[in-house]
Amino acid sequence: MKDLLYYQDPMIKEFKAGILRSSVEEDGRPYVVLSNTAFYPTGGGQPHDTGFINNIRVLDVEKVDDEIRHYLEEDNTGLQGEITGVLDWERRFDHMQQHCGQHILSATFVELFDFATVSFHLGSELVTIDLNTEQVTEEQLALVEKRANEIILENRSIETKWVTKEELSQYPLRKDVTVDEDIRLVIIPDYDYNGCGGTHPTSTGQVSLLKIMGTEKMKKNTRVSFVCGNRVLKQLAMRKMVLTEVARNLSVPEEESAVALQKVMKDAKTIEKALGEAQDALLVYEARELVVNCENNVVAINFVNRTVQTLQKLSRAIVVENPELVTLLVSENEDKLQFVAAKGSNNGVSMKDVSSKVLPLINGKGGGNDSLVQGGGEKIISAEILLDEMKNALS
Template structure:
């Protein structure tokens, strides 16, 4: 097994080691096994380190069957002494987030007896799942206050390897997942927790903790938060958004919510007015199209050609015409940039099933759709012109009628 230098010195960013072997996994990806390594492998909720081995990129690190595999973009020379460098910004970020999670989880347990049942360290946000079905803003504010107080006190973060027999000496926050090679991460007089991750030497290095939001997740509450450098990044990003919004809405930060609510209410009113006007247009167009109906073999046929119109509007138009003209067959073909759409409808006195009709027509344009006896719609590829599609629809209608 490789000697785990990250447990001896979590701040070690550069090291040398003998290469024990270079192999490929079942997917053909190259990996190196080293005599000793400072690269932390994925585990315990903490993602792996990245970096280089002899300037070859290390993009993944996993511990498999006791071996720490350093996945590399290309094989390195096994005979040479290997120089490894980890990406320090990523390592420090992970240490801040992981230690911050310990502090936040301990604060929730201390203040409200809410135990943490899972932890996720993402690339932008972190989250913990709390064993509770509700969480208030006051509880979050109080817990966050306690967590940041622990950080300001700059308490030491200690690690200790213990045996199963020695566990009873410590007030552990949760039950251990292992019985051998037990490693405790300790913030004296506050948190005692079994953990295999990397952490800074003191709580002060976490910088700060900020809870962003929380939500119901299954039967628990998922809390999203950031620590350290990510707090500053979140502040910077959100402030930039607010600055842009203040310019767009011509309102100061403290009035953005009120102005936005007013705009949404105004938009809702506009949408109602647009819907009313749209129905008036549909009524007018329906009457116009009925007057221009073709009589084919004694049958009233209304063909409507359109471009880039919403399907919902075309359906409303077809239904309106059918209600006003009980003997008419209505077929609408709408052309968009990449497909042909169709709507077929009938007056109540026609016996033809519109859903059956388009099921015959749509395969001709590699299309799909559906509906009912009175109206059906669908769309497909531009395998033919609009005129050809009209001819196909009308001929299919008369085939079914006869």
Template sequence: MEKLFYQDPYIQTFTTTIIKQAQDESGKWYVTLEQTAFYPEGGGQPYDIGTLNDNKVIEVQEINGEIRHYLEHPLPEITQDVKGNIDWERRYDHMQQHAGQHLLSAAFEELFSYKTKSFHLGKEVSTIDLDINELTEQEVLEAETLVNRIILENRKIETKWVTKEELSDYPLRKELSVSENIRLVIIPEFDYNGCGGTHPHSTSGVASLSILSLEKQKNMIRVSFVAGNRVLKQLHEKQQVVSELSSLLNAPQNGMAEAVTRMLGQSKEQAKELKEMKEKLLEYEATALFSKTEVISGRTILKSVFQNREMAELQSIARKLVSASDDINVFLVAENAGKLQFVGARGSKSNLDMKSIVKEVFAFINGKGGGKENFVQGGGETTVTGEELIGEISRIISNV
């Protein structure tokens, strides 16, 4: 098969003859062609998509030496010649990202001798993994600056097929994984690298490159970047966010950090005030609950049922009650979204063993939890109502 994408990566349309149309093991239809400009997935670069006679090409793979063009629907059996159209926006984006990766990897190696271990060309963002443990912001800036200088110099990006014996003539950036059909991608006096992907004819075709973020990945540093048209896309998206935030904060762009800092300070102060107010409300609620105390088997008991209350609130109310009365025994139940939650607490002068009581409570509601002799908490199923559970607690206490 003649690979037109190697003859000229800028070929967008072509006409050729079908060699065969068939289904693979999973039943997907594909065709092989005498020549193709569709790039098959490989070397870190995604496959091309497009059309053959207006029939969508949805995937391209090189399998067992043949390039398979997977189709949305099979072509009519009488079809012999087809016209291919590459999705050029997608292809050129891949060319820009791939060439950008060559430049970025070469820059890190040229400046700091940091080697690239892997490359991923993503749909929105691409990454390289550097074989290092740390990378400074200054090093990132220097590498990005060098890449964009090489882009502006409009250096040629050359491709060359060489033999294994000829490799010694080139200062390769990394060891090759093949020993035949060797294709080099060369940016003179900057990068010499074995690669089977597609690239612009010159570095200016990359347009620009921007490093977005760093992430520690095991024993490496993952560098996320965008090149070409993706840089503008990122800029527009970020500018839109900045504009929206500027409007929300009622502050100019250079005053946004100060506005956010001020807002966070206010938010913390408001959160503190809210917490204090909530504690006061819980104190008032605890005081009001004292009217519910009763005597069971000679012990002062306080029981109450709540709706949709957080466990932390039940615990706080219980602690306030036993702090205010040293002989009280408190049992609070909350009915919360399909489950029952329970808190039991005793005053310092009570000898009621909450742990033994809670075992029977949990058996009654198929629950689980834990605590100490003076304070327990947990939850269980709503097999009974909160009031029925309170009644069961009264029965348990009567038998203690």
């Protein structure tokens, strides 16, 4: 393990090696095994490297048993003898920045508040750690972020050391190691001592900057999202673009966007409430008209593109106007049929009889009680036929 190139020199970008074996996985992916490699395989929460072997793109790197397999974009038959490997350095250095930032952040949470990291994930956009605490306050996050960036700016050296299990007691480890051999420590002297098989830069200053992006509850833990290095600039650029667009649409300076947006949302809620009240009032007028024109104490009508919620409100308004009535409403919405059936308090018919008869006709699902039912299903019959079947269920 310790002789692997990505451990000997984590800053290596290009290397030469021999091909030990070429083969193809059962899923058809060609791969090669090299005499040594600077390509880091997926492991320990850190994604694999990519790049090129000669002119063939390396798509994935995995450790399988005791060998590291480099999965290629093209057929591997042209690779023979000595090869040149070239890493996608932007990807590798990004992973090193994020992984090292995670060590610093986790150590800082322990230093300041004794919150231990129980899991770590290095994603393509954000990095997350899960802490063994149900709550982290904004004040705590601010203190941790400030302290972590102090450690970064001090440009402390980052050391790696291979030790035996018996030697572990000599180091103040942040957490117990999970292996008994090939134990590799990543050390920020006088700050963090941690067993880790990932790649890291040679000093904390290369992490550049760390920014906590947010938190969320994860059962009894708290997940903290953050970014380091160049990802901070990308996040800043994205947020700047969004803020500029919001400010432009609100016709206010960027620093006033939050207040202006709150006002817009407050006004929108007021308008939405007033619109809802107006729509409800219109439904009452519509209900009165339908009651006047009904026949045989049944209001039966088809609609197009009306929600079940609207049908329910209209049905209730109708039976309030005349508690002797039954109302049968159907709406044709895109590729489905929906219906509501309701009765007034002075009518003894059960609406469950209506839904139980018509739901099988449309492969539908529904629910309700004796006074009101609703349902919906496939448009395998016309709305007119569905309404007729609902009428027949009353007889």
